[in-house]
Amino acid sequence: MTSSSRDDRRPWWRTAVVYEVYLRSFADSDGDGVGDVGGLRSRVPYLADLGADAVWVTPWYPSPMADGGYDVTDHRAIDPRLGTLADVDALLAELHDAGLRLVVDLVANHTSAEHPWFRAAVAGGPAAPERARYFFRDGRDGGASPPNDWISAFGGPAWTRVREPDGSTGQWYLHLFAPEQPDLDWDDAAVQEEFDGIVRFWLDRGVDGIRVDAAPALAKVPGLPDAGHGPGARFESSRWRDNPHWDREEVHEVFRRWRRISDAYPGDRLFVSEAVVAGPERLARYVRPDELHTTFNFDYLRAPWDAGSLRAAIDGTLGALAPVGAPATWVLSSHDETRHVTRFGRAASGAATMGFDRSVPADPVLGLRRARAAALLTLALPGGAYLYQGEELGLPEVEDLPEEALTDPTWERSGRTARGRDGCRVPLPWSGDRPPFGFTADGVRPWLPQPERWRELTVAAQRDDPASTLSLYRSALRLRRGLPGLADDARLTWRDLGDGVLAFDRGPAFRCVVNLSARPVPLTGQGRPVLASAAVDGGLPADTAVWLRTDQR
Numbered sequence: 001m002t003s004s005s006r007d008d009r010r011p012w013w014r015t016a017v018v019y020e021v022y023l024r025s026f027a028d029s030d031g032d033g034v035g036d037v038g039g040l041r042s043r044v045p046y047l048a049d050l051g052a053d054a055v056w057v058t059p060w061y062p063s064p065m066a067d068g069g070y071d072v073t074d075h076r077a078i079d080p081r082l083g084t085l086a087d088v089d090a091l092l093a094e095l096h097d098a099g100l101r102l103v104v105d106l107v108a109n110h111t112s113a114e115h116p117w118f119r120a121a122v123a124g125g126p127a128a129p130e131r132a133r134y135f136f137r138d139g140r141d142g143g144a145s146p147p148n149d150w151i152s153a154f155g156g157p158a159w160t161r162v163r164e165p166d167g168s169t170g171q172w173y174l175h176l177f178a179p180e181q182p183d184l185d186w187d188d189a190a191v192q193e194e195f196d197g198i199v200r201f202w203l204d205r206g207v208d209g210i211r212v213d214a215a216p217a218l219a220k221v222p223g224l225p226d227a228g229h230g231p232g233a234r235f236e237s238s239r240w241r242d243n244p245h246w247d248r249e250e251v252h253e254v255f256r257r258w259r260r261i262s263d264a265y266p267g268d269r270l271f272v273s274e275a276v277v278a279g280p281e282r283l284a285r286y287v288r289p290d291e292l293h294t295t296f297n298f299d300y301l302r303a304p305w306d307a308g309s310l311r312a313a314i315d316g317t318l319g320a321l322a323p324v325g326a327p328a329t330w331v332l333s334s335h336d337e338t339r340h341v342t343r344f345g346r347a348a349s350g351a352a353t354m355g356f357d358r359s360v361p362a363d364p365v366l367g368l369r370r371a372r373a374a375a376l377l378t379l380a381l382p383g384g385a386y387l388y389q390g391e392e393l394g395l396p397e398v399e400d401l402p403e404e405a406l407t408d409p410t411w412e413r414s415g416r417t418a419r420g421r422d423g424c425r426v427p428l429p430w431s432g433d434r435p436p437f438g439f440t441a442d443g444v445r446p447w448l449p450q451p452e453r454w455r456e457l458t459v460a461a462q463r464d465d466p467a468s469t470l471s472l473y474r475s476a477l478r479l480r481r482g483l484p485g486l487a488d489d490a491r492l493t494w495r496d497l498g499d500g501v502l503a504f505d506r507g508p509a510f511r512c513v514v515n516l517s518a519r520p521v522p523l524t525g526q527g528r529p530v531l532a533s534a535a536v537d538g539g540l541p542a543d544t545a546v547w548l549r550t551d552q553r
Contacts, residue, residue: 012268013209017379018386019386021055025439031444044094059072066409068425072115102207102208110184117130117134137171154177155413155415192254211272216246219251219254238277238279289324302337305370331386341397342397380510388424402449428459430459501513511547520541524538
């Protein structure tokens, strides 16, 4: 399987390593226990030193925080708890001065229930023109039952009934996510024009890219027919085909519309989609030449620690994207998924549906060993990669957060059976030997509690240790820019080194070998090791990866 070769004239995003910042948990500059734009600005030198090419920041817009900022009341402003537009302008300048680019998050499927549009829609009653911007419908059974069987990603039905201005129970509104996140109707001209303006607002401000949240949700079948979801069904969109509320053909006209806008701007502006769909062929439709530029790769993210599964995800991705000319984008963790250090330490190491990954025993030593190997595998593949904040520190999922600290809507919507995504969003440890570990001012409690055991995982503890996970990431990102085969984005060619081993070349001078078997793998004749995820002494131990120069230089 191959990827396209790159030359210096190709856009930056085809091979970029993008660092995801979940802003509330990155760094706090004002001592309120919540990360903010000022905190991110203070850490720009860290990101530049790490070797990232760009930063993606999760939503920083005004929000009631019913879903961690993905319930937006104003797409053209910054939540005052997080900063100001002037702070963002300063951040942009500082990132660009450091050679980094900025990608912002666009939440276009829904607004907050506190958005002025939705408040007007409820306050105006059934005849309010604003209701045409959302999905307000009469219920079944005389109004007592939801209009159809659609379900929410966070559990339960996707419909909530409103109280009309006269005090009566009235229509229902659609929310594929939390009730506080009503879905927009993208057939409405006002919705289309509003988001055209939002896209232009951020591109005019100088951002380098836009990440499209929940991209497959932006179109629904007219008439809103039943989807066939049975009782207790989960939002498993990676298995859905011909679903009336997900991955409809009509969504692609939205992306063509935005692509026409972005193509008028200088500087290779990027769109990247979040699209959890049924297989790489469906995913490739989002990055056709006149649509979005790249898309997250959930088949790879959710693959278990198994050579066959990972190779199938890699081959499937490269094979599906080649005909449309789009680069692959590889991801191991995010703010929506169990951290892969923990996932890879479990007997069943594949990722579950978002927010429903039940805690099961994990071996932290094994998980970290595999995560380090997975990092070298990921950064050796053709295309770009996304790193989630803290993975360069080897942070595990925090699975013992007290119940009273949980904020993810999945917790309540699942009847308190699924703990949700808070465990991967715990604020980063920067320095010191006790919480808040330099995340915020001493004596201030972060918005989610940090475990005491993180004292050995802080940036300060790892910075000067050549064997640390932070040092591994820094070395890998530096070499990725300089090694022949990686720096010039050479084609991938598989090599057969036996069952349970992934081995491939990128051009004539680079080879990556990952041992997912239980036995050591001989490296004689494979080349000169330049970076390994664990000690390599003649052979490659289990759960270890190595980068080799095959030209013997």
